[in-house]
Amino acid sequence: MTTAKDARGIDLDIKDAIEGYERFRLEFERDKAFYKSLATKKQKPRLLWIGCSDSRVVPSQITQADPGELFEVRNIANCVPPSWTGDEAVGAAIEYAIAHLGIDDIVVCGHSGCGGIHALAEPIPPDNEAHLGRWVEYTRPAHQLVAAARVPEEERFAATIRAHVQFQLDNLMTYEIVAKGVAEGRVGIHGWLYDMEAGEIQAYDPRTGAWRGLLEPAA
Numbered sequence: 724m725t726t727a728k729d730a731r732g733i734d735l736d737i738k739d740a741i742e743g744y745e746r747f748r749l750e751f752e753r754d755k756a757f758y759k760s761l762a763t764k765k766q767k768p769r770l771l772w773i774g775c776s777d778s779r780v781v782p783s784q785i786t787q788a789d790p791g792e793l794f795e796v797r798n799i800a801n802c803v804p805p806s807w808t809g810d811e812a813v814g815a816a817i818e819y820a821i822a823h824l825g826i827d828d829i830v831v832c833g834h835s836g837c838g839g840i841h842a843l844a845e846p847i848p849p850d851n852e853a854h855l856g857r858w859v860e861y862t863r864p865a866h867q868l869v870a871a872a873r874v875p876e877e878e879r880f881a882a883t884i885r886a887h888v889q890f891q892l893d894n895l896m897t898y899e900i901v902a903k904g905v906a907e908g909r910v911g912i913h914g915w916l917y918d919m920e921a922g923e924i925q926a927y928d929p930r931t932g933a934w935r936g937l938l939e940p941a942a
């Protein structure tokens with residue numbers, strides 16, 4: 724928070740958001756029929772997107788999705804807490820997506836340079852960041868796997884980010900509604916990784932255990 728204000732007395736931190744909203748109002752008037760249909764019809768998104776809260780990784784931008792197309796869960800380090808952990812936020816979204824919205828594809832998308840993955844390697848003050856400290860514990864299995872595999876130091880961070888996505892796919896399967904849907908061939912789960920520098924997505928192939936470019940055909 725800052726107390727810096729512009730000439731009209733608007734907090735500079737929210738000035739861009741207010742100006743963006745002014746532009747959105749114009750767009751809304753131009754596309755009124757589209758927004759009216761969104762508001763009056765039941766939502767029918769194509770994907771459940773589980774991604775990181777990171778402000779630089781914007782799901783609707785990298786998939787060029789319109790409003791109404793992505794049902795999103797975003798949290799620090801794109802975590803899917805296993806169903807037995809008692810975290811309700813992600814599980815509720817998964818169940819709502821499948822049971823009520825008829826979504827049949829779930830994407831877990833990690834990204835390069837993820838601060839939420841890196842956080843576990845840094846000390847987190849337990850007194851005033853207790854929630855953060857507990858949350859990033861969900862990334863520990865990936866850190867442990869990579870440490871045990873003796874991945875060279877310079878590759879360790881990227882390897883941990885990839886392994887973490889793979890663990891979240893396993894965690895998705897701890898939800899009965901997902902496991903049943905996958906077993907019956909109704910639900911697909913997809914592990915993706917967005918490289919911020921290249922602007923490219925890699926996809927995990929569970930049959931080969933390898934990652935490949937999302938636009939490359941499966942081997």
Ligand SMILES: [Zn+2]
Pocket residue numbers: 775776777799800801834836837838839840
């Ligand atoms: Zn992140």
